[in-house]
Amino acid sequence: MDDMHPTYLPGYLETSSVVSVSELALYLKELMEANDIxxxxxxxxxxxxxxxxxxxxxxxxxxxxxxxxxxxxxxxxxxxxxxxxxxxxxxxxxxxxxxxxxxxxxxxxxxxxxxxxxxGVLFQRFEQLKARLAAEGLFDAERKRPLPPQPAIIGIVTSLQAAALRDMLRVLRTRYPLAQVLIAPSLVQGTEAPASIATALDLLNEHGEADVIIVGRGGGSIEELWAFNEEVVARAIARSRIPVISAVGHETDFTIADFVADYRASTPTAAATAAVPNIDDWRVEVQDKAHDLTLLMQDRIEDLRTQLEHAQRDLQRVSPLKLVDQRRQQLDDTMERLQTQMEHLISLKQERLRGVSLQLHSLSPLLTIARGYAIVRRDETQEVVTSIQQVQPEDTLTIQVQDGHIPVRVRSSQQ
The missing domain is CATH 2.40.50.140 (Nucleic acid-binding proteins)
Known part of the structure; x- marks a missing residue:
């Protein structure tokens, strides 16, 4: 067998063979599954x-x-x-x-x-420190300061390599490009991180130009976030003269730093959002003000237009043209009434004519013919023959039926 060709035997791998990753993984999987313990x-x-x-x-x-x-x-x-x-x-x-x-x-x-x-041990340490600092009043709402509404300089304490820093800078640049950012780099994980975070906070306070400080990092395990549960960090936040926003981990993560800080943000991105106003909101506010001003101007113009219309109506009331218009209106009304009366009279005449027509129709001999009867006329005089006394032998007659005429000659008459 070629030694370079992968070889796998269930439950056994030859040390001299070269196997694929999937074969080794399958071997390890079956090896563990075969162990009852x-x-x-x-x-x-x-x-x-x-x-x-x-x-x-x-x-x-x-x-x-x-x-x-x-x-x-x-x-x-x-x-x-x-x-x-x-x-x-x-x-x-x-x-x-x-x-x-x-x-x-x-x-x-x-x-x-x-x-x-x-x-666990970490949780017990967390609860013990939390209870002790709470008893000292470090978590009291009365000592928490409001965030500045329009900060000129935002201080940030975090790692320069953190993705959270890039997210915060992006949000600050988008929401409020007027502000400057002052970064105090620090470790955010490991045994040296608590002292590094506290030093960075003190440094920003000594510098004194930041209006608000964001301290935090992105998500991680409880061990990775533990630096923000250390007392040295809590004390540094508590003694800060500048309002501090804590932004550690994700929304479900809570640290001691969150309880001491003046404001707790669920994430670093949320912290940057809370630290500065949204310049787009200002644009909307300016647009709203412009809209309100436009409405006020339109209302003023409408008031002036209403006053002008009132003045025009006053002039029209004393104008001779108004009397002419009234006479024209009266003439139109008279013409309309006359037309209505004429139409009514014509309608009555039409109804009367229709009644006479129906009466004549009911008397028409054609109706009699339609029922199977016939009309006999003398050809010479066109008089209707109703008796044998009216005809003589050799007279020519015409019998009218429903669908035409029948010419006949009288040969004799009988009673």
């Missing part, structure tokens, strides 16, 4: 990066220390096992099977059932 095992850890999609399937990472395990909890398994709602920071024991997902080339744990074990 991996097909029904309980694993415990802390939930992170938990997401539930519209399909109802839940994807999360189970972590312990530096180790992590991607997990999939399908909708039908969640409903069947009556599982509680999962969230980041929850300590959990999960039952299921380990498999190799060929498409993504990664090992995954397919969950069949879950058992809550309380809160």
């Amino acid at each position: 991996l097909q029904n095992i309980w694993v415990h850890g802390e939930v992170s990066n938990c997401k539930i999609y519209a399909s109802g399937h839940c994807y999360f990472t189970l972590k312990e220390g530096e180790a992590q395990l991607p997990c999939v909890f399908f909708k039908y398994s969640r409903l069947r096992s009556d599982a509680p709602e999962l969230r980041n920071g929850m300590a959990l024991a999960v039952n299921g099977r380990v498999a190799f997902y060929e498409r993504d080339g990664k090992l995954q744990f397919y969950v069949d059932a879950v058992k809550p074990l309380g809160e």
Whole structure:
């Protein structure tokens, strides 16, 4: 066999053969499926990066220390096992099977059932710091300052490589190109990130020209966002003389920074939207004002036109032309009445003529003929013969029937 040709034997791979990626992936998949321990095992850890999609399937990472395990909890398994709602920071024991997902080339744990074990370490740290800072009043609504309505300079604390920075700059440039942006670069992830974020906030305050500060980053797991849950960041936001907008992660992510900040935005893009007015709204407002001014001018012109019409009517009332118009109107009315009377008279005459015509028609001998009778006339005098006394032998007569005339000659008459 050619050594360069891929070779795959189910359950066995020769070390000397060159195999394709799909063959290796299939081998790993079957290797795990053949292990009974991996097909029904309980694993415990802390939930992170938990997401539930519209399909109802839940994807999360189970972590312990530096180790992590991607997990999939399908909708039908969640409903069947009556599982509680999962969230980041929850300590959990999960039952299921380990498999190799060929498409993504990664090992995954397919969950069949879950058992809550309380809160994880990170969540406990979060709640403890949150309670302590809340007791100090750092979350009180009274200490939160309103955002400036028209900031000239916007300060941003985030990573220069972050996609969130590009999104914020795009929104600021589109909504309010009049403002300037002052960036204080910082780390947003890792052990050195909290101190870096606090230093950048202090630097913007020392600079003193920013009207509002946006601090944040895009979405990630609870570990990736943890820098914004550290006390040093919370203290830096609290002591800022400049209003601070917190924009960390996605809409469902909440950090300590969100509670301390003067304004919490669901995303960095939403933060940029909240920080500045929309210049398009100003354009609309100017257009509305122009429209209102146009309406006022039109109303004034309409008032003047109404006054002019009143003056014209006053002149018309005293004008001799009005009397001429009245006489013309009277003449038109008289002509109209005369025409109506003539039409009525003609209609009466027509009805009377129609009645006479019907009466003559009813007396017409043609109707008698139509019923099967005949009319006999003497040809010589055209008189109607109604008696044998009126004719003599050899007289010529004409008999009129419905569809024509019959000429006859009298040979004799009998009573």
